[in-house]
Amino acid sequence: MELVIGTKRWSTWTLRPWLVLKRTGEPFTETLIQLRQQDGATEAAIRPHSPSGLIPLLKDGDVAIWDSLAICEYLAERFPQAKLWPADPAARALGRAAAAEMHSGFASLRGECPMALEDQPKSVEISDLTQANVRRIVRLWNDLLTRFGGPYLLGEWSIADAYYTPVATRFRTYSIHPSDYGDAGAAGAYAERLLEQPDFLEWERAAQAGV
Incomplete structure (x- = not known):
């Protein structure tokens, strides 16, 4: 698995699925995109990874998921043993x-x-x-x-x-x-x-x- 994230000082959107992925205990590669770069450099760095032009993005084999909440729901279903949602x-x-x-x-x-x-x-x-x-x-x-x-x-x-x-x-x-x-x-x-x-x-x- 690979999780594409933004600058850790600022990126709330990527912190959330990163925390959830860590809870699964599964190893993953972390790809960091520096945010707030000038002259479109941030957008250019994201584009090869994300069809929406946004991060976070989770890659799992041939699956690429580009929304933080969708990533979290995918991980909850992919790793039920992690109990990311309660059973009730x-x-x-x-x-x-x-x-x-x-x-x-x-x-x-x-x-x-x-x-x-x-x-x-x-x-x-x-x-x-x-x-x-x-x-x-x-x-x-x-x-x-x-x-x-x-x-x-x-x-x-x-x-x-x-x-x-x-x-x-x-x-x-x-x-x-x-x-x-x-x-x-x-x-x-x-x-x-x-x-x-x-x-x-x-x-x-x-x-x-x-x-």
């Missing part, structure tokens, strides 16, 4: 809904507070729309943590947690505290838990080394 249909559906909401939503938070793993925490003023995004995320986290008892959104770690790991990095980088948005402690502890995961720490070390 209701839990699985709620987890998929949470991941899909992140996949297509929260544009204001993503735009105002991009992932920047090279940055030290800093205080910023965020817009009303971004604050609404944060409130929704905190409420979603608390609802799922309460329903399934933690320590992760669906109990055990799942694809849904991979999808919200970049959010936890944003909260840390921009000093966004869940307790300011209706959290009594569970969501904040969950965000910290995501950032303590060994696979994320491996990614972060590479990011801080300039990868």
